[in-house]
Amino acid sequence: MRSGRVVRLTEPSRVPVSTKRRSRLGRVIARENGETLIEVLMTTVLLGVAVVALVGTMLALVISSNSHRRRVRSANESVAAVEALQNVTYVPCATDGTPSYQAALDTLFKTGPDVPVDDALQSGYDATFSVRYLQDRLTSTASFDDDCPGGGDQGVQEITVTIVSLNQTTVTEEVVMYKRDERADCLSEPC
Secondary structure, three states, X not given: OOOOOXXXXXXXXXXXXXXXXXXXXXXXXXXXXXXXXXXXXXXXXXXXXXXXXXXHHHHHHHHHHHHHHHHHHHHXXXXXXXXXXXXOOOOOOOOOOOOOOHHHHHHHHOXXXXXXXXXXXXXXXXXXXXXXXXXXXOOOXXXXXXXXXXXXXXXXXXXXXXXXXXXXXXXXXXXXXXEEXXXXXXXXXXX
């Protein structure tokens, strides 16, 4: 078996030529293996792009979450409006001189002529409604119209409630409900 000879390169003269250089004073110093300016710049640019992408993704998630929250709240407000209208007494063929369902919505959403503007803005929503009247309850298909039928109120109304958010982004929710006159005399003949 052959044994090899081990040479230690501890003296400067024995350091390989590729890893040494001479200083002005004649001393041999080892070569520094650091990053160049180009490498540092590229790393900084790549990290910057990654951070911008991460921040953009987080911003998109926040906006999406905020939009979803507004839509859910608008849906909840529309359900509250329908419940408020269900609890109001039926108003047959409302005209300018008779009361309508607007008072219930004004109370719920703190709007209307008697409510200060600051209170209306606190609710953040505006509610409007439209009423269509059943034209003839004796037909097999229901048809509704904006005008009260000539034979008088037929005891059923189609009420469309529109909820609009007053915030930065507008969210509109629309619910259609049917309100029936529960009075006993409306069941057999027109009200």
